Amino acid sequence: MTGYQVPRRVLDLELPSYPGLTVQARSISMGQVLELSPSIEARIFGPAIAPENLPHLEKVLAAFSAALIGWNLTEDGQPVPADATGLRSLDPDLFRALVLAWIDAMVQVPRPLAPPSAGGEPSPELSIPMEVS
DSSP: OOOOOOOOOEEEEOOTTSTTOOEEEEOOOHHHHHHHHHHHTSSTTSSSOOGGGHHHHHHHHHHHHHHEEEEOOEETTEEOOSSHHHHHTSOHHHHHHHHHHHHHHHHSOOOOOOOOOOOSSOOGGGGSOOOOO
16 A cells, blocks of 8 residues: 655735735644644733743744745845745744734635636527427
8 A cells, every 4th residue: 555645734924014025934743733822822022021931932933934835025135035034034023923814824724716707608509499298
């Protein structure tokens, strides 16, 4: 029996507050989500980060940087690397938006597919009158 590769979704993150920014990241395992949950819930995205929450912030940064595939982010005309160094260079509001969009994309139900085609014109045979006895 051949092995089945566990699929990891590639997520296109939605960032309505940053029009034009495109970001792709991978999903993570359920175990990783469970490990990361206390760090996300530790109020690391409030107006101020308490010193005791810095390890939580580091955990989130490490997990997101490992999942980050790429982006079109630049600063002063130069590409910002899509890695931990690039994430550390971001404004805290942008970092928060990226992480929250990533989490939302992982837990949301996928969007429905586009509606199916109407199938074109009806078959002429369907409109042929038939005798009823």
